[in-house]
Structure formats: structure tokens, C-alpha cells
Amino acid sequence: MTNTLHRYGDSESFRDDYIVFATPSNDRNDVNSIPKLKKFLEMALPFKPVSIGDPVHGGTLRPARNLHTTSNWKRDMTPDFRAVIDGIDTPASVVAIFDNQLAAKQFLKLVADADLGLSINMSASVEGAKECCHFAGVTRHSVGYSLGFEGSTDKLPNSQQLKLTTMCGHGMVSASLAKKMIDWVKEGRRTPAQAVTYMARFCSCGVFNPARARRILDEARKKME
Amino acid sequence: MKINPNKCVACGNCTYVCPMGAIYVDPTINRATIDRDECVECYACYYGLSTEHLNPPIVRLIRKIFQWGRLRFDPEPDICPTAAFEPDDLQWPRVVRRAFSDPRATHESTGVQGRGTEEVKTNDVTGRVKWGEVGFTIEFGRPGVGVWIRDIQKMTWALAKAGVAFEKKNPFTLLMSDVSTGTLREDVLNEKVLSAIVEIKVKVEQTQQIIELVREVEKDVDTVIALGVGTRCDENGEEHLVAPILESLGYKLERAKTNMGLGRITNSIESKKQEEPKEVPSETR
Numbered sequence: 430m431t432n433t434l435h436r437y438g439d440s441e442s443f444r445d446d447y448i449v450f451a452t453p454s455n456d457r458n459d460v461n462s463i464p465k466l467k468k469f470l471e472m473a474l475p476f477k478p479v480s481i482g483d484p485v486h487g488g489t490l491r492p493a494r495n496l497h498t499t500s501n502w503k504r505d506m507t508p509d510f511r512a513v514i515d516g517i518d519t520p521a522s523v524v525a526i527f528d529n530q531l532a533a534k535q536f537l538k539l540v541a542d543a544d545l546g547l548s549i550n551m552s553a554s555v556e557g558a559k560e561c562c563h564f565a566g567v568t569r570h571s572v573g574y575s576l577g578f579e580g581s582t583d584k585l586p587n588s589q590q591l592k593l594t595t596m597c598g599h600g601m602v603s604a605s606l607a608k609k610m611i612d613w614v615k616e617g618r619r620t621p622a623q624a625v626t627y628m629a630r631f632c633s634c635g636v637f638n639p640a641r642a643r644r645i646l647d648e649a650r651k652k653m654e
Numbered sequence: 655m656k657i658n659p660n661k662c663v664a665c666g667n668c669t670y671v672c673p674m675g676a677i678y679v680d681p682t683i684n685r686a687t688i689d690r691d692e693c694v695e696c697y698a699c700y701y702g703l704s705t706e707h708l709n710p711p712i713v714r715l716i717r718k719i720f721q722w723g724r725l726r727f728d729p730e731p732d733i734c735p736t737a738a739f740e741p742d743d744l745q746w747p748r749v750v751r752r753a754f755s756d757p758r759a760t761h762e763s764t765g766v767q768g769r770g771t772e773e774v775k776t777n778d779v780t781g782r783v784k785w786g787e788v789g790f791t792i793e794f795g796r797p798g799v800g801v802w803i804r805d806i807q808k809m810t811w812a813l814a815k816a817g818v819a820f821e822k823k824n825p826f827t828l829l830m831s832d833v834s835t836g837t838l839r840e841d842v843l844n845e846k847v848l849s850a851i852v853e854i855k856v857k858v859e860q861t862q863q864i865i866e867l868v869r870e871v872e873k874d875v876d877t878v879i880a881l882g883v884g885t886r887c888d889e890n891g892e893e894h895l896v897a898p899i900l901e902s903l904g905y906k907l908e909r910a911k912t913n914m915g916l917g918r919i920t921n922s923i924e925s926k927k928q929e930e931p932k933e934v935p936s937e938t939r
Contacts, residue, residue: 432757433911435793435880440908454776458920484757492704492732500706501729522775541916548776548917558912562891569891570915571777573791573884576865576905580872580879584799591797599757600796600848601698605670609731618728627732631671631702633757 432598433524433552433636434575437591440554446641447533447561448552449473451545452522458546459520465545466523470514472539473525476532480508482635483523486516490629490639506626513635528640530557538565589649593642597632606631611649621646655693655700659685661738663713667731668699668739673798673848686738694800694848695744695752697759704730705737747842750803753825755848771823771853774884778917782821782855783884788896789821789855790864791882794875796849801877803829804843806850810836812871813854816863821853858885861899884911 433448451469453462470481482488489508493500517523527533533551540549551558555574562569578585585591586604593607594600610624619627621643629637657668657677662685669677669686676692677699679685713735720727729735744752752759773791774783783789792809795801806826813820814836820827831839856864861883872879885896897907 434791434882434909435796436909438908439906443909450775452772452775452917454772454779454917456921457776457779458917460921492702494705496704496706496733498706498708500704501733504730537914541914545916546918546920548772548778549914550775550911551914552911553909555907555910558910562912562914565914567891567914567916568889569887569893569912571774571783571884571886571913572893573774573789573882573911573913574897574900574905574907575909575911576881576883576900577908578878578880579869580875581799581877585878586798594797598796600673600798601696601702601757603671603673603675603698604798605672605675606731609670613731627730630704630732631698633701 432634434573435578435595435598437578437588437595440556442592443554443557445528445644446553446638447527447530447557448636448638449525449527449533449536449540450522450550450552451540452548452550453520454548462520462547463517465547466517466520467514468543469540469545469547470523470525472543473536474510476527476536478525478532479528479638479640480526480629480635481510481513481524483513483517484521484634485519486513487633488629488635488637489513490626492630506623524634524636526636526638528638530561534561534564537561537567541565541567588654589645592645593628596637596642598636599633601631601633602628602637611646614646614650621650655688655695655697656740656742657686657688658738658740659683661710661736662686663710663717663736665717665729665735668703668734670731671699671702673698674800692800692846693751694755694846695748696755696848697741697752700739700741701758703732703734703739706733706735707737708735710736747845750829750842750845751847754850771821773853774913775911776917777884777886777913778915779919783886785886786858787855787885788858788861789853789884791884792852792854792868793880793882794850794852795847795877796880797878799877800846800848801850802844802846803838803850805875805877806852807836807838807843808874809868809871810838810852812836812867813852813864816867818854818856818864821855824851824853826850826852858895861896862903865903
């Protein structure tokens with residue numbers, strides 16, 4: 430899976446985007462891994478991640494199947510971290526997303542000390558991840574670089590929409606919705622915080638970073654790229 | 655995927671959420687409609703939209719009155735007010751679309767879950783990409799462009815000719831009728847998917863050759879391509895072999911996924927096997 434690797438932006442734009450994964454490997458360390466995955470996310474909570482998620486059930490904001498009409502006026506936009514942790518029932522990558530390096534590196538150090546035995550990865554700027562490793566006393570094992578997008582790039586939307594849509598690495602957040610949300614924020618029809626919740630619900634594994642998305646929407650309100 | 659015309663009220667919310675832009679309100683029937691050629695069965699509409707269960711005739715009447723009065727109701731944009739989306743019973747080969755587009759889908763078509771494999775994310779326990787090797791992930795179609803499988807075959811043919819090793823567990827490799835030539839099953843060629851990842855492994859020395867090959871073939875492929883390059887770090891956690899090659903080819907390395915090397919084999923049967931993947935051969939360090 431490359432679902433967080435190809436986020437669009439330069440290193441500077443990843444300053445509030447640090448994703449830490451715990452991944453069990455099929456037939457190698459997946460047996461009895463569910464309690465470890467839960468522990469990993471529990472350990473993340475004191476560092477105030479902006480989101481957590483699991484690929485089977487989703488992130489902290491999820492669609493509702495039976496909304497009442499009043500939700501158009503009074504909808505609960507509160508992310509539910511507990512539901513993510515309690516809902517883990519399958520050995521699969523879980524993620525904790527942080528909007529600052531300090532929290533990410535302190536969490537990484539704690540995870541390294543906890544010795545869960547699962548593969549731990551960080552998806553972030555190359556330098557940002559290196560600094561976290563240094564702080565946590567971790568020696569990098571492997572690295573997967575993103576070389577970005579090529580080919581028919583004329584088919585891609587503008588850079589602000591791309592920054593938003595690529596935060597769901599499975600491509601579930603559409604460019605049209607991203608554009609609509611930018612427009613709505615510009616018009617003052619919704620706040621960036623509200624607009625982010627709509628997009629985040631489409632990300633089926635919870636890797637969408639609401640803090641970075643809020644910043645991008647706020648920047649787009651003032652200046653269209 | 656289909657939209658039940660008896661339920662749809664043509665509110666248009668769904669037209670924005672389709673990653674492929676395949677949903678539109680057909681003015682002749684005044685209902686949202688899916689372009690089946692462009693739909694990749696990602697289910698973003700079905701799973702992503704929250705649903706209400708309002709009475710369609712009443713909602714249509716209210717919408718008509720509002721329209722007549724030039725009034726704008728400002729509802730939540732991620733809701734289907736009448737739960738009008740209904741999944742199709744997908745048959746082969748159309749089910750391949752869903753397998754490569756809906757991240758929640760299990761791969762009935764290939765028997766593997768997800769669009770790719772664990773690649774370097776679990777390299778500390780699998781040893782898939784060893785010292786001196788490079789694992790490429792060549793992803794087609796994402797974000798939001800999609801790709802016809804027949805287009806990907808142009809790349810797999812060229813890669814096979816260059817003698818690369820396709821990742822055996824990758825779902826896309828499983829669609830090949832002949833892995834040695836990179837030839838795909840004929841019955842899936844005319845299917846469109848949201849994204850597909852071709853995974854290969856080569857020696858570090860072949861890095862430039864593969865990138866140049868991809869750049870050449872992509873001119874003839876009508877979609878976007880995202881390239882990922884995974885490799886081992888040395889005993890100090892540094893990576894000085896591949897990055898310089900990539901930078902010499904003009905890439906600015908902004909983002910990466912870093913495997914911290916904290917994993918180990920704990921399953922009882924596998925524990926009996928040696929953990930040599932974690933070792934970097936001293937002579938090549």
C-alpha cells in the first residue's frame with residue numbers, strides 16, 4: 430500500500446503531517462497482534478493525534494447510515510477516537526496522525542521503548558522522519574521515497590485541491606468535493622473546520638489529516654493557487 | 655453501483671463526491687445517473703455519503719417550491735437524503751473494477767486484499783527488498799484520473815522485457831496470464847480502475863534504467879503515474895545509494911515512508927525460521 434506516500438506538496442507543506450503506522454505482517458507477526466495494535470493507538474492518545482484510523486473500519490469521523498433531518502442544522506462533528514480503538518478486530522495497519530513533530534517524535538520514542546514487535550513506519554517529509562528517528566534513538570531500516578506524479582499530469586486538479594485529495598491515499602476524496610469545499614469556505618458558507626469533516630468521512634482508513642486540511646482550506650480562502 | 659430512480663431527488667450532492675466524476679443529474683429524467691463506463695465501482699458514493707431516509711415525493715415537492723421561489727436550502731453536502739444508492743451484484747470481469755478501486759473490498763478476483771502489498775512497510779520482517787535492491791511501486795490512475803487496464807499492459811510488457819521481477823503477491827501480478835512477458839488476462843483489459851500498483855524489484859544499478867523506461871512508456875499511457883522507490887538503509891540508518899541516483903535524475907525527495915526496523919517475527923511457526931532479512935551483509939555495507 431502506498432496510501433500515505435504520495436501526498437502532494439513540498440517538505441514545508443508537510444510540517445504538520447506526521448503519520449505513524451503499526452503494521453502486522455501476514456504469516457510473520459500477525460497472530461495475536463490485535464491487542465498490540467490497540468495498545469499502539471492507546472499510547473498515541475496522550476500525544477493528541479489529530480486522527481487515528483484503521484483500514485477496515487475507518488477513522489475518527491465516519492459516515493452515518495441513518496441520520497435525522499435535524500443533522501442538517503445540528504450535526505455532531507466530534508471525532509470519535511474511542512470507536513477506532515474499540516473497533517479494531519482485524520490484523521491490519523493502524524495509524525496515528527500528528528500535526529507537530531514534537532508529538533510525533535515523543536510518540537515514536539515511546540513506541541520504540543514498548544517493543545511491540547510490529548513493523549513501525551513513519552510517513553512524513555524525508556528530513557522530518559529522520560529527525561524523529563534521531564530523537565527516538567531508532568536506526569532506519571528501509572525507506573520508500575515518493576517521486577511524485579508524472580505522465581498525464583494535465584489531468585490533475587490544481588495544487589490546493591491535490592493537497593486535499595491526496596490526503597486520502599486511496600483516492601476516495603474527490604477533486605470535485607475538494608473544490609466545492611474550497612469554494613464554500615471562500616464564500617463563508619462553511620468554516621474550514623466544518624468543511625474538513627465532510628472530506629474526512631470519505632477517507633476509509635482514517636489517514637486524512639484534518640489539521641493540515643484546515644490549514645490548506647484557510648490558505649485557499651485567501652489565495653487561490 | 656446504481657441509483658434507484660424511485661428514491662433519487664436529484665439534489666446533486668453525489669455528483670461532487672464521485673472520484674471519477676461519473677455521476678451527473680440527467681436533465682431528461684431529473685435523476686442522478688451513473689456513467690457505467692467511467693464508474694470504477696469504488697463505492698465512495700455508497701459508503702462515503704451519510705444517509706437520511708426521507709420521503710422522496712415530499713423532498714421533490716419541497717425542492718420544486720424552493721426552486722420556484724429562487725430560495726436556496728443549504729444542506730450538508732455529504733448526505734444522500736433518500737439513501738438512493740444500491741450496490742450491483744458485480745460479475746467477472748466488472749468485479750475487477752471494485753477490487754482495484756474500493757479499498758474496503760476483499761479481492762474476490764485475485765484473492766489478495768488491497769491494491770498492493772506490504773512492500774517496504776514490513777521489510778524489517780519480510781526482507782523483501784534486500785541490501786543492494788530497489789523495490790518500485792508504479793501506481794497508475796491515482797488521484798482521481800483512473801486507468802484502463804489495457805494501458806497498464808504497455809508498462810508491464812516493457813518491464814518484463816527489461817527482465818524485472820514482478821512481486822508475486824501483488825494483486826495486479828495475479829491478473830497476468832504470463833508473468834514472464836507481463837501479459838494480462840484478455841478479459842480484464844477493457845476494465846477501468848481507480849488505481850493499480852505494479853510492484854517490481856531490481857538491483858540498485860538498474861534504478862536509472864527503470865525510471866527512464868517508465869518515463870518513455872508513460873508517454874503512451876493516458877493517465878497519471880506515481881512512482882515509489884523503496885530500499886534498505888545501511889547499519890547507521892543512512893541511505894546513500896539510491897537517493898543520489900534519484901536526485902541526479904531530477905527528483906527532489908520531499909516525502910518518504912520510513913521503516914523503523916522495530917518489527918520482528920513472532921508467529922510461532924515462522925519464529926523457527928531465521929531472521930536473516932534483518933542483517934545487512936557486512937561486505938556490502
